[in-house]
Amino acid sequence: MRWVPSRYFCDGSRSEPATFMLVDLVQVTASDGVRLHGALESPSEKPDAPLDAWLCIHGTGSNFYAGSTLAGLAPKLLAQGAAVLRANTRGHDIVSTGPSAGGRWLQGAAFERVDEAPLDLTAWIALLRERGYQRIGLLGHSMGAIKAILTLAGDDAPAVEALVAASPPRLSHERFNQSSQGEGFRQTLAQCEQMVSDGRGDELIFVKFPLAYYITAAGFLDRYGPEERYNVLRLVSRVKCPTLATFGSSEVQAHEAFCGMPEELPPLATPENSLQVAVIAGADHNYTGCHDSLAAVIDKWLRRAQ
Template sequence: ECPIDLAAWIQFLCADACVLDDPAQRTRVLLAGHSMGGVKAIYSQTVAPDARVCGIACLSPPHFCHQHWMNHQLADAFRESYQQARGFVESGRPNELMQCRQPVPFVATAAGFLAKYGPEDTYDILRLIPQLKSPSLVLLGGRTAGSSPAFDLLERRLRQMSATSPNVAFELLAGEDMSYSQQPEQPFRLISDWWMKQDSLQSMD
């Protein structure tokens, strides 16, 4: 549903004449999201890309790769929830509510858990980012990078990706947590600087 939600918000933003004084600029959107919002921004622009989105900035987007979670030594709680969800679905109870502990404590239906974290890897950002048509920037706090199976592959893989693709940029913010509480203005500054560079490059095309 997130592609529909984001498309509606983009339409609302672009249709509001009060947003920008220059009508020619009103159709250019930088889509930004934090945590799961970052995943949704990436996912929405791979399955239903919007021509008005000229860039995507993601802060601490978690990595949902089923096999990685199933094999990870710190993911016992995830494996427990996955097996429980499979059991409910296979017994005809897909709407059974489950209290899950990983990736974060939350409540989900069995079917919802499998849709989000199952082997289809629907929301695997490392699979999705190369499919983006817009330039993308991913920010990750240094303290977040090794804190969970949701983040421990991201630094290495995103550095590799950014080194080989001019459309992908990655910044690791040393000493920062998931909320960037040490220097909360730093993500905005990095995104602003990156976007000004992208804007200049796009203006030259």
């Protein structure tokens, strides 16, 4: 922390001394040349913390500086004694122009391929190790949680000490197809299939379910198609580190992507992932007003898991 002296104004009044956190703006280049940015904060004090650093990954359309879930959680994790790296993936924001070794091209949630996320997360974990952090935890929120699980379920998964998947949605073609929104979902799938068939897979469409946003036709099929490539219920058993999944009690009642997840995940525990699930009472998808509760659950679980 850095102290800022009082400021005096022309009417004779003065402001109170303030403090602010020093942040290191950092950059990495993924193995395919995509450059990404983030913010690394170090704790002012280092109590006997189970981890040296957390890598925190945002959800769909968000970014490392957004004032939402990760922004509210980061100070709590810092207070527990670990550094916090909030990092962009190539899916940051809905649409962005991404710098790379080969120039700039359209990126963001609308254009990204989720299966490229391990390239981003692996690069960020390598940066933390270069900075001297050895005991690293991976924390993803929403789509960031899916990307974290996907990365650690891979054959070449980077080694981390712990995984926290905060509100990973169930991307299940079968479930969405059978839901109350199923008719609209099938219409969107058919539209995307036709666009891809016509050679227009890279064109954007606006979809309303399971999430309202712009996405390419090919991207929608990749993310929500019958292959269910990113269904965490099919991936989490391959994770090889202690894993905690959290949900807000409100979101599991409000959306098909989360309904039933706290009950479906525990049977997927293995000796390697020792999967546990926690539901934060009163929390919505962004854990609004519940960051203290979420941080306390993470800290308690982590100390037991180590």
